[in-house]
Ligand SMILES: Nc1ncnc2c1ncn2[C@@H]1O[C@H](COP(=O)(O)OP(=O)(O)OP(=O)(O)O)[C@@H](O)[C@H]1O
């Protein structure tokens with residue numbers, strides 16, 4: 240198998256492990272006939288036809304279908320708020336297993352066109368609120384949560400109107416607010432976010448199954464944490480609004496809510512009736528890819544599941560890492576060039592400030608690798624692209640194009656570059672199967688990409704400066720280097736894989 244085929248199969252198995260059905264089946268089991276119990280990640284909850292289900296997010300429909308199959312007759316009623324058009328597009332994509340069966344006990348409400356709260360999403364949130372409020376101490380509420388959940392569960396605190404909240408969210412996003420900042424504001428202005436749903440469901444037992452699309456898997460930020468204690472206060476919200484220059488232009492209703500919210504909570508709230516469990520994440524997907532890579536004969540290492548920051552810096556980090564690996568294969572890793580590359584890497588990592596990454600330790604582990612086996616480096620997260628051009632592309636395709644260009648430049652700059660002595664493939668893909676507004680999930684690249692494209696009359700650099708990576712990859716070798724998976728029904732951010740082996744071994 241070629242490195243490309245290996246990379247593709249690693250990506251597929253990483254995504255496969257966080258697809259709704261396998262994920263739910265791993266996390267939840269119904270056991271015992273006489274007095275049945277719901278076993279969720281080792282915890283047991285007695286069930287006696289007392290189960291209710293709510294959900295909100297882009298991947299929740301498939302999660303609900305899998306959950307209904309597991310829960311059977313114990314499920315009394317459910318409501319899920321999912322993106323507009325999702326049932327039709329899953330149907331068209333032939334993904335029947337992600338759809339609810341006819342006569343399902345779960346009601347589906349579609350809304351939040353373009354990932355923005357709208358009256359339909361408001362209706363969904365209202366129905367979910369009503370269901371939660373009516374529960375008793377004998378009931379168990381299963382809450383399914385995935386990315387996109389914030390827009391699908393809007394419940395502005397009166398007198399704030401939906402349009403006012405939507406406008407504020409849009410302004411924050413367009414001024415570059417990070418998801419942590421955006422959701423800190425959303426939580427403060429919502430009845431259901433920031434633990435609100437869990438509080439309403441009391442005294443029922445609440446079990447939340449969460450598919451994380453946020454770096455570090457913070458429970459109170461994913462979908463704005465409707466069942467998690469908030470770690471933010473009104474002061475934090477005001478700070479975000481001040482940072483993005485919005486304090487002076489707030490609607491009256493928002494000012495009213497902010498001024499009447501307690502600055503500190505009088506008594507710490509009791510969440511002992513709640514159990515929040517992350518059942519799918521980038522880390523889980525990477526762990527599976529690592530296992531698969533080892534099975535394919537690679538020495539596999541995970542760099543980080545939190546790769547974030549400017550896409551140019553991230554591309555440079557991957558290029559330097561690939562250079563270092565090739566130097567290692569050439570037996571030059573310990574020499575002056577190896578030291579220089581290590582220095583570059585440490586500087587890039589310091590600039591990027593990737594949460595939890597100890598690059599020095601990672602480089603030590605790399606130094607310990609022998610030259611016997613091919614190497615696979617895996618990573619995940621979400622980079623930031625500042626759009627300057629008017630082309631069509633996505634984070635992952637742009638990252639692959641940037642890495643391709645970087646490797647080409649490195650090869651050109653060094654006489655007898657060690658890059659030439661290795662076979663190298665880099666892959667970056669979005670686990671949801673859609674990279675930006677394109678039909679691809681991502682792309683592959685190698686150091687040969689720029690020269691080969693040039694022979695076809697394609698100037699990689701020109702495409703990049705117009706953020707036109709999709710057009711580039713669609714034309715180049717007739718789209719052979721595009722990663723096309725179709726919608727996957729899940730989303731744990733993006734995944735990168737670097738696969739390297741010395742040429743004489745291939
Ligand atoms: N022409 C382009 N080139 C590069 N990146 C682009 C381009 N157009 C949009 N993007 C990037 O695509 C992203 C939006 O696409 P997408 O809908 O896949 O976002 P997402 O953050 O992955 O959403 P989700 O969290 O739901 O998966 C943004 O990060 C944006 O900067």
Ligand SMILES: O=C(O)[C@H](O)CO
Nearest residue numbers: 386387388389461462
């Ligand atoms: O819904 C949201 O808030 C984002 O997708 C992050 O989880």
